[in-house]
Amino acid sequence: MEKSRRDFLKIGGICALGLSSLDVADAFAKKRVTEFLTNPKAGTAKRWAMAIDVKKCWNEGNEGCTECILACDLAHNIPDIPVKRQEVKWIWNEKYENAFPGQEESMEPKEVKDKPFMVLCNHCLHAPCVRVCPTQATFKDPDGITMMDFHRCIGCRYCMAACPYGARSFNWRDPRPYVKKINPDFPTRDRGVVEKCDFCVERLAIGKIPACVEACKSKALIFGDLDDPESELRKALASRFSIQRKPELGTMPGVYYLI
Amino acid sequence: MKIYDGKYILIGLLVFVGLATFPIWFDHGKAVAPADPSLNTPVIAGMMVKHCILPKDQMITEHMKLLNVWRTEVVRYGKRVYVAPNGEKYEMSLETECFRCHSNKAEFCDRCHNFAGLDKASDPYCFSCHVVPSEKKPGAVAMVGKESK
Amino acid sequence: MLERALTGSDKYKRLLGGLLILMGLGFAAYLTQWEHGLMITGMGRDVSWGFYIAQFTFLVGVAASAVMVVLPYYVHDVKVFGKITILGEFLAIASVIMCLLFIMADLGKPMRVLNVLLYPTPNSILFWDMVVLNGYLLLNVFIGWNVLEAERKGTHYPKWVKPLIYLSIPWAVSIHTVTAFLICGLPGREFWLTAIMAARFLASAFCSGPALLILLALIVKKYTKFDPGMEAINKLLTVVTYAMLISVFFVILEFFSAFYSNIPSHMETLKYMFFGLDGKHALVPFMWLFVILAIAGVALLMHPNVRKNENLLIAACCCVFFSMYLDKGVGLIVGGFVPNMFGQVHEYMPTIPELMIAIGIWATGFFILSVLYKIAVSVKEEVGA
Numbered sequence: 001m002e003k004s005r006r007d008f009l010k011i012g013g014i015c016a017l018g019l020s021s022l023d024v025a026d027a028f029a030k031k032r033v034t035e036f037l038t039n040p041k042a043g044t045a046k047r048w049a050m051a052i053d054v055k056k057c058w059n060e061g062n063e064g065c066t067e068c069i070l071a072c073d074l075a076h077n078i079p080d081i082p083v084k085r086q087e088v089k090w091i092w093n094e095k096y097e098n099a100f101p102g103q104e105e106s107m108e109p110k111e112v113k114d115k116p117f118m119v120l121c122n123h124c125l126h127a128p129c130v131r132v133c134p135t136q137a138t139f140k141d142p143d144g145i146t147m148m149d150f151h152r153c154i155g156c157r158y159c160m161a162a163c164p165y166g167a168r169s170f171n172w173r174d175p176r177p178y179v180k181k182i183n184p185d186f187p188t189r190d191r192g193v194v195e196k197c198d199f200c201v202e203r204l205a206i207g208k209i210p211a212c213v214e215a216c217k218s219k220a221l222i223f224g225d226l227d228d229p230e231s232e233l234r235k236a237l238a239s240r241f242s243i244q245r246k247p248e249l250g251t252m253p254g255v256y257y258l259i
Numbered sequence: 260m261k262i263y264d265g266k267y268i269l270i271g272l273l274v275f276v277g278l279a280t281f282p283i284w285f286d287h288g289k290a291v292a293p294a295d296p297s298l299n300t301p302v303i304a305g306m307m308v309k310h311c312i313l314p315k316d317q318m319i320t321e322h323m324k325l326l327n328v329w330r331t332e333v334v335r336y337g338k339r340v341y342v343a344p345n346g347e348k349y350e351m352s353l354e355t356e357c358f359r360c361h362s363n364k365a366e367f368c369d370r371c372h373n374f375a376g377l378d379k380a381s382d383p384y385c386f387s388c389h390v391v392p393s394e395k396k397p398g399a400v401a402m403v404g405k406e407s408k
Numbered sequence: 409m410l411e412r413a414l415t416g417s418d419k420y421k422r423l424l425g426g427l428l429i430l431m432g433l434g435f436a437a438y439l440t441q442w443e444h445g446l447m448i449t450g451m452g453r454d455v456s457w458g459f460y461i462a463q464f465t466f467l468v469g470v471a472a473s474a475v476m477v478v479l480p481y482y483v484h485d486v487k488v489f490g491k492i493t494i495l496g497e498f499l500a501i502a503s504v505i506m507c508l509l510f511i512m513a514d515l516g517k518p519m520r521v522l523n524v525l526l527y528p529t530p531n532s533i534l535f536w537d538m539v540v541l542n543g544y545l546l547l548n549v550f551i552g553w554n555v556l557e558a559e560r561k562g563t564h565y566p567k568w569v570k571p572l573i574y575l576s577i578p579w580a581v582s583i584h585t586v587t588a589f590l591i592c593g594l595p596g597r598e599f600w601l602t603a604i605m606a607a608r609f610l611a612s613a614f615c616s617g618p619a620l621l622i623l624l625a626l627i628v629k630k631y632t633k634f635d636p637g638m639e640a641i642n643k644l645l646t647v648v649t650y651a652m653l654i655s656v657f658f659v660i661l662e663f664f665s666a667f668y669s670n671i672p673s674h675m676e677t678l679k680y681m682f683f684g685l686d687g688k689h690a691l692v693p694f695m696w697l698f699v700i701l702a703i704a705g706v707a708l709l710m711h712p713n714v715r716k717n718e719n720l721l722i723a724a725c726c727c728v729f730f731s732m733y734l735d736k737g738v739g740l741i742v743g744g745f746v747p748n749m750f751g752q753v754h755e756y757m758p759t760i761p762e763l764m765i766a767i768g769i770w771a772t773g774f775f776i777l778s779v780l781y782k783i784a785v786s787v788k789e790e791v792g793a
Contacts, residue, residue: 036338037348085452085754094750101751102673128595134534135523141337149334150388154523155446155516158534160456164596166749170456170516173447176387185354187388191445192516205339249595 041207045225047144060218071215079178122253129159294374434768466737471503473617475580599677615651616732701731
């Protein structure tokens, strides 16, 4: 009797396995009948990147100008979280010593010491966040943008530990109540996922330029294809000295600071 | 054939079957109003030939799968335009495409979801991020638990 | 064999009852986290991993340390470990389960955790950690259970268990190596970016784990008729002694590299942990307690009477266990985030709900451990070992 019960369970298990494989066979038998296209107006590049002309930013903009930040906050429904450590930020200002830690000495011009440096995701070529993500929720898209898939993120925050630029924010709480003015064309985020600057991939897809670049009145932000020698970006980089944040880490950042 | 501990096994089985079929016998005989999702929106009213992206039956049963495929194509492959089997092109966006016609989430989406017994607050949770047309007003700061500093 | 866990003395039932209450409190705290998100914790954008991941890191070590009884017993035929091996394996099971629970507690979207399987990503160390931890759990469940069942029946365990036992040895090393790789390969986190991180992890695991095992064996000996044997405990104590010395040595190595090179980014975290930085010094008392306990632990382990005097033995093991706990379960993970990527010092303090969840998970682990030990001890008592 003992024996046959065991056999019964074995046979039952095999049968269940066989039945459940039907779905798999079904899935293989299906053909893709639909088609997906990109918008013909979409901007294309091998690698999107940005240069920030800090001189223009400081000299031509008004004192304390935050147009680029406001435009981004509005475009992406960035919440204004009252608890400092739980803030969500895509693009913001840091002092030189904080944006470039380890490069600061004490003899910089006062301007460099005091004026703001805009910081955002560097869309690294060798992005540590992409390397560590266990679900490919953050990944490199074909245009070189380091993308976030909010639907797939499990909220492990490994990417936050890995990002050397502190560019990633976690939604410690439901952000919706803290979004001052909701832009209906862009989703807000769910509690428990990580987010960051996406180089306005949703705007590039319909032929627009990033919101911060558009908003900057002093044209201090230069956006373009890093792999195209004819792009405005490459010309700017060829004619001016520029620095990057923590280039020694080998991440190959995509954001340059024209000094 | 002798079943060891047969008494307990049979009682256990009965309890299991009772629990597993609970939704069936609990709801049996109760009258439920039909879901009756409303198509009464200005855009739909203005359409010459009323049609959705896919045939109605397919939309009813497969809209969630379609949306899932859309989001993958948009987010992960940068494809934003969907070519329907009949050749028409649509922007793959819940906000700008679906809601363009179905601007009445409460009478359309919610009615069916509620009918199907989905928990409105959490399932489907599309709308905890994607902005519903009527929600285009500033978010009020609600009391979200205790602040922890 | 499971039914043996259902009967027992009043003491056993009271223990389980007490643990159940703690588990319930932890679960209640978790419900608030489920409701409000991780905002109820003390973590933030600067210290984005906190108490949960620190506990996880420490417990992976405790789990891995089972290899310190398995390896001598099965490979070198050290017979005295025969009685204590099952205690080591069951400790590993309870520890790995706690590890997995701490990971779950730390996730922002726990309901999506299966995405890790759905989209397997070999370049992510976290993916491999998932593989090795679950594998180690299964290995220990299969091995422990089969060996114990065979012992109860008075037979030899099935042949297919043997290869699993051999596999479990490198596997134990792998779980802690992979866990070290989680943090020691991140650009810009200089405190973690040290090649001896995995070695340091293993050394601290092989002293804190066996120290806990000795304490548990003494408890088992005191409250049941099963005596794991002083000889086994003494052998384990040798392991603890050397592993502890190596651990302390590794900590000194870290200090040397950082301070002799005088590279600020390598010194800053150590300065913050042991002396405070920018006027912030939340970790300082814990780190000095670690130093005191570590020195006391080494001194006690070196004391000639530690093998004769049970009180000395207990004190030594407690010192070792808690010093290593402070090093890994409190300092290491949190410290790595200070200063942040902007060179600023933002401190972290766990909140009450966060601690309650952690206590709930520890209680769950000890509940599982108690049940498993009860089964093991009942079998041992029955066969009169």
